[in-house]
Amino acid sequence: MNTNVQTSGIKSGLEGIPAAETALSHVVGAAGELILCGAHLKDFAAAHSFESAAALFWGTAQDEAPMAEEQVRAGLGAARAAAFARLGALLPSFEGLSLSEALRLGLAAVPEEDAPHIAVTGAIPVILAAAARAKEGKAPLAPDASLPHAADFLRMLRGEPASEAEVTALTTYLVTVMDHGMNASTFTARVIASTGAGLTWAALGGFAALTGPLHGGAPEPVLNMLEEVGTPARAESWVAGELEKGERLMGFGHRIYKVRDPRADVLKAALERLSPSGEKLALARAVEEAALAALKRHKPDRPLETNVEFYTAMLLDGLALPRAGFTPVFAMGRVVGWTAHAMEQQRTGRLIRPASLYVGRKPVREEWR
Numbered sequence: 141m142n143t144n145v146q147t148s149g150i151k152s153g154l155e156g157i158p159a160a161e162t163a164l165s166h167v168v169g170a171a172g173e174l175i176l177c178g179a180h181l182k183d184f185a186a187a188h189s190f191e192s193a194a195a196l197f198w199g200t201a202q203d204e205a206p207m208a209e210e211q212v213r214a215g216l217g218a219a220r221a222a223a224f225a226r227l228g229a230l231l232p233s234f235e236g237l238s239l240s241e242a243l244r245l246g247l248a249a250v251p252e253e254d255a256p257h258i259a260v261t262g263a264i265p266v267i268l269a270a271a272a273r274a275k276e277g278k279a280p281l282a283p284d285a286s287l288p289h290a291a292d293f294l295r296m297l298r299g300e301p302a303s304e305a306e307v308t309a310l311t312t313y314l315v316t317v318m319d320h321g322m323n324a325s326t327f328t329a330r331v332i333a334s335t336g337a338g339l340t341w342a343a344l345g346g347f348a349a350l351t352g353p354l355h356g357g358a359p360e361p362v363l364n365m366l367e368e369v370g371t372p373a374r375a376e377s378w379v380a381g382e383l384e385k386g387e388r389l390m391g392f393g394h395r396i397y398k399v400r401d402p403r404a405d406v407l408k409a410a411l412e413r414l415s416p417s418g419e420k421l422a423l424a425r426a427v428e429e430a431a432l433a434a435l436k437r438h439k440p441d442r443p444l445e446t447n448v449e450f451y452t453a454m455l456l457d458g459l460a461l462p463r464a465g466f467t468p469v470f471a472m473g474r475v476v477g478w479t480a481h482a483m484e485q486q487r488t489g490r491l492i493r494p495a496s497l498y499v500g501r502k503p504v505r506e507e508w509r
Contacts, residue, residue: 150497158322159322159327159330159492160322160330160481160484160485160488160489161488162322162481162484163177163178163200163201163203163484164176164177164197164200164201164319164477164480164481164484165177165319165320165321165477166321167320167321167396169394169396169398169399170398170399171399172398172399172400172401172402172445173402174320174321174402174403176193176197176318176319177196177197177200180402181316181402181403181406182402182405182406184315185312185315185316185406188315189209189288189311189315190288190289190290190311190314190315190473191209191210191212191213191216191288191289192206192209192212193315193318193476194212194216194261194318194476195207195208195209195211195212197318197319197476197477197480198257198476198479198480198483200480200484201479201480201481201483201484201487202483202484202487203487212258213288213289214285215255215258215262216258216261216262216289217262217283217284217285217286217287217292218262218285219255219258219259219261219262219263220262220263220265220266220283220285220292221282221283221285222259222262222263223246223250223259223262223263223266223267223283224266224270224280224282224283226246226249226250227266227267227270227280229249230245230246230249230267231270231274231280233245234270234271234274235274237271238464239268239271239272239275239462239464239465239468240351240464240467240468242267242268242271243264243267243268243271243347243468243471244344244347244348244351246263246266246267246271247260247263247264247267247340247343247344247347248344250263250340251340252338252339252340252341256338256339256340256479257339257476257479257480257482257483259340260339260340260343260475260479261289261472261475261476261479262289264468264471264472264475265283265289265292265293265296265472266280266283266296268293268297268465268468268469268472269281269293269296269297270296272297272462272465273296273297273299275462278299280296281295281296281299282296283296288307288311289311289314289472290307290310290311290314291307293310293472294306294307294310294459297461298460305413305414305415306414306459308410308413309410309411309413309414309455309458309459310459312406312407312410313407313410313452313455313456313469313473314472314473315473316403316406316407316410316448316473317403317448317452317470317473317474318473318474318476318477319474319476319477319480319481320403320474320477321396323355324349324350324352324354324355325346325347325349325350325355325474325478326346326474326477326478326481327349328345328346328348328349329342329343329345329346329478329479329481329482330342330481330482330484330485330489330492331345331492332345332346332482333481333482333483333485333486334485334486334489334490334491334492335491336486339479339482339483342478342479342481342482343475343478343479343482346471346474346475346478347471347475347478350467350470350471350474351467359449359452359453359456359463359466359467359470360453360463360464360466361390362390362391362449362450362452362453362454363453363454363457363463364390365389365390365391365427366420366423366424366427366453369423369426369427370423371423372422372423372425372426372427373426375423375426375427375429375430375431376430376434378427378430379427379430379431379434380434383434383435383438389431389435390449390450391428391431391446391447391449391450391451391453392431392432392435392444392445392446392447392450393435393444393445393447394445394447394448398443399443399445400445400446401445401446401447401448403447403448404445404446404447404448404450404451407448407451407452407454407455408451410455411451411454411455411458414455414458414459420454420457420458421454424450424451424454428446428450431446432444432445432446452466452470453466456469
């Protein structure tokens with residue numbers, strides 16, 4: 141590498157560089173705030189069903205009044221039915237694939253229809269539920285277009301209706317993770333959309349970025365960590381031992397938030413309303429308390445607080461969802477953000493084509509030889 145080339149103009153990871161104007165979400169890391177379509181997360185999550193939140197995101201992206209909640213519910217129900225009709229040709233190909241790989245394959249089969257944002261959003265729970273059931277040797281269940289999105293997913297996955305508390309918990313989760321500023325997967329979706337590619341392609345690219353362990357892959361390791369701790373009495377000694385070895389504590393710290401991740405509090409409240417096993421909740425509380433205290437002592441100059449992954453893990457585990465499906469379930473919510481950002485980019489932006497600084501070898505001119 142030519143070290144003489146000036147590279148001071150680069151900000152590693154594009155840190156702090158605005159790449160678009162958006163009315164969809166805003167993250168204020170220093171204050172621990174997340175604003176979704178003009179409302180603070182806590183208020184937004186309390187006010188919306190999955191369908192009404194999606195309607196607001198898609199309407200905002202197009203600078204239009206949002207569709208009625210019932211209209212979105214009907215559209216998503218029809219999209220789930222259409223996705224199920226495509227399953228027959230896809231299911232044999234799911235064999236041997238992980239749930240994320242099966243979802244990747246299924247999304248690639250979604251046609252770019254008149255309302256691709258609704259089509260791709262409706263397809264995810266159908267593909268995921270079918271792939272998860274196939275791993276257990278069970279046939280897929282047809283969707284019920286009359287049900288809310290979260291309720292139908294749990295029913296297709298389990299083969300029986302979920303409780304109202306379970307549907308509410310999953311809905312809160314999906315709304316909470318619907319969007320989060322210019323994260324890696326959302327930026328990917330906007331780059332793809334900026335080329336003029338369809339929304340289905342943008343969503344598929346967003347999902348590809350989400351599967352990377354530095355973006356959406358931490359919930360499962362949180363559960364592994366809690367299982368390794370075992371009991372609340374071991375929390376302090378286990379945390380101390382991990383920090384002494386230089387290990388990372390899963391579910392703590394965030395690149396953007398310098399204080400507590402506001403999504404953690406919303407999901408913690410949803411988890412407590414779900415009433416999981418008292419032992420699991422007590423263990424989670426003990427580990428969180430021990431971790432925050434130890435991190436404050438261990439790294440006093442670097443604020444490390446609870447992030448969204450900690451209570452995501454507990455909530456999705458409390459819903460008895462397969463751990464291998466945590467990232468695809470995240471995509472069930474975030475796909476609304478991906479498609480909304482793709483719409484907004486195509487309406488207000490232009491082709492995203494950043495520059496680079498060349499640091500390779502310079503060619504030798506013929507006359508210099």
